[in-house]
Amino acid sequence: MTYFFEEITEIKEITLFIESNCDDDHEKCELIDIVKETIHHKVLDSILDLLDQDQKEELLLLHYNKAENKTIVEKAKEWVAELEDVVKEKVREYEQELIASIREEN
Amino acid sequence: MNAHKTLKHKIHHQHKKTLDHFHKKHKHVIEKAKNKAAAIGGAVVIAATTATSDPHAVAVQIHNTSKEYLKQETANLHNFLLMLNSLIAHKDKLNPEEEQLLKQALSKYLKMDLKVELDGNRMNEIMGYIGAEQHLLRWKGDNLAKHSIQKAGMAPLQGAFKDFENEEQEKWYIAAPIHELPNWNQDWATLKPWYRFRKVLVYNPKNHRAVAAVIGDAGPAKWTGKTFGGSPEVMNYLKMVDGSQKGKVIVLFVNDPDNKIPLGPVESKLALPDPEII
Numbered sequence: 096m097t098y099f100f101e102e103i104t105e106i107k108e109i110t111l112f113i114e115s116n117c118d119d120d121h122e123k124c125e126l127i128d129i130v131k132e133t134i135h136h137k138v139l140d141s142i143l144d145l146l147d148q149d150q151k152e153e154l155l156l157l158h159y160n161k162a163e164n165k166t167i168v169e170k171a172k173e174w175v176a177e178l179e180d181v182v183k184e185k186v187r188e189y190e191q192e193l194i195a196s197i198r199e200e201n
Numbered sequence: 202m203n204a205h206k207t208l209k210h211k212i213h214h215q216h217k218k219t220l221d222h223f224h225k226k227h228k229h230v231i232e233k234a235k236n237k238a239a240a241i242g243g244a245v246v247i248a249a250t251t252a253t254s255d256p257h258a259v260a261v262q263i264h265n266t267s268k269e270y271l272k273q274e275t276a277n278l279h280n281f282l283l284m285l286n287s288l289i290a291h292k293d294k295l296n297p298e299e300e301q302l303l304k305q306a307l308s309k310y311l312k313m314d315l316k317v318e319l320d321g322n323r324m325n326e327i328m329g330y331i332g333a334e335q336h337l338l339r340w341k342g343d344n345l346a347k348h349s350i351q352k353a354g355m356a357p358l359q360g361a362f363k364d365f366e367n368e369e370q371e372k373w374y375i376a377a378p379i380h381e382l383p384n385w386n387q388d389w390a391t392l393k394p395w396y397r398f399r400k401v402l403v404y405n406p407k408n409h410r411a412v413a414a415v416i417g418d419a420g421p422a423k424w425t426g427k428t429f430g431g432s433p434e435v436m437n438y439l440k441m442v443d444g445s446q447k448g449k450v451i452v453l454f455v456n457d458p459d460n461k462i463p464l465g466p467v468e469s470k471l472a473l474p475d476p477e478i479i
Contacts, residue, residue: 116208126212133216136223143227151227155234161294193215197207 096128098135099164099171103182106134108190112197130193138185142171142178150174279471281306286406289449295328303327304453307404310469311411314456315402322395324452325381329428331403331450332421333436334376339365353433360418362397370398373464374417376430377401377452381423400455402467403431405439407448411467412438413455438466 109130117123139158143151154174157167172178224231285303289295295303300317304327308315317327336348336355341364345355349372361379365371379385379396398415405411412435421430429452431441441448455462 113208113212116205118205122209126209129212129216133212133219136219140219140223140226143230148230151230152234155227155230159234161292161296163291163293166291193211196215197211 099167315453319454332427334430350433376418376420
């Protein structure tokens with residue numbers, strides 16, 4: 096599954112981190128999928144915070160109706176001019192936060 | 202705790218925490234959007250509107266009439282199929298109700314018993330982009346010179362099902378991602394023979410052309426962004442173009458236990474106009 100944030104940026108750091116800390120290919124894919132889903136919700140949360148009620152509903156409706164990712168991005172850009180920056184920042188922030196918390200515990 | 206265990210634990214923990222937070226925080230708007238989406242799904246296939254001045258401005262519209270179309274006046278069926286290309290243009294996936302609507306419409310249009318699910322089997326998707334495949338080696342001693350449309354070339358290896366049973370099967374084959382089926386790894390021993398040369402209907406909603414084909418190979422790879430692959434003959438007949446102009450097709454099983462439906466082009470007596478010809 097791909098998420099709309101992937102139209103804007105890639106998750107590199109955390110992917111590399113998972114790859115170097117997990118030997119099982121199946122598990123690797125599973126963990127990357129979970130991370131992607133987490134990031135998707137974090138990004139969506141940040142965008143929803145910038146929208147009014149009607150826009151929020153419209154964005155989620157596109158999501159639930161499985162509109163194509165590029166369609167969602169285009170629509171969101173109409174409302175949030177700096178969408179790309181918001182998404183990129185949120186993704187980097189989460190990647191760093193997750194990696195730091197794992198390193199801290201070890 | 203070692204790095205691997207910490208990694209797993211943290212990823213799962215943060216996933217749960219994030220989703221719980223998200224659903225709690227946006228509970229009301231999520232419910233409103235979900236209810237609206239369910240209403241739309243119940244009424245129809247969803248369209249990205251082209252009625253606005255901005256072609257990219259997508260609004261979800263309810264086509265209250267679409268179920269009525271399928272209750273079937275010929276004219277209504279025509280209208281539904283004429284709308285289909287724009288209806289699916291902005292959709293990645295179809296929900297089960299939309300799949301059934303399409304199955305019913307195409308079964309009526311082509312007078313065939315089409316199925317989303319057959320003998321308890323179904324493909325992950327019945328709609329997706331199709332890419333051009335090369336010819337496949339049909340059997341030992343086969344070569345490109347023995348095929349038509351030679352410019353398509355020939356794959357160096359045989360397809361997933363090895364030898365074809367006859368020339369028609371290779372001529373009218375598609376590749377479907379059966380290796381991506383959720384139960385493939387544990388049930389491949391029974392799934393593989395079931396899918397081997399399984400008859401399917403491939404429909405191009407853009408020009409209403411359809412072919413009866415067989416699943417002759419597994420693929421294409423996920424990274425290609427395509428869901429299906431078509432033999433040179435399939436792509437040629439459907440007038441599908443690969444690359445940036447690739448188009449979506451609908452693929453359904455053909456319930457033909459007595460093998461009465463020949464492979465190749467399928468024409469409807471209710472024939473719709475090919476927009477490229479008009």
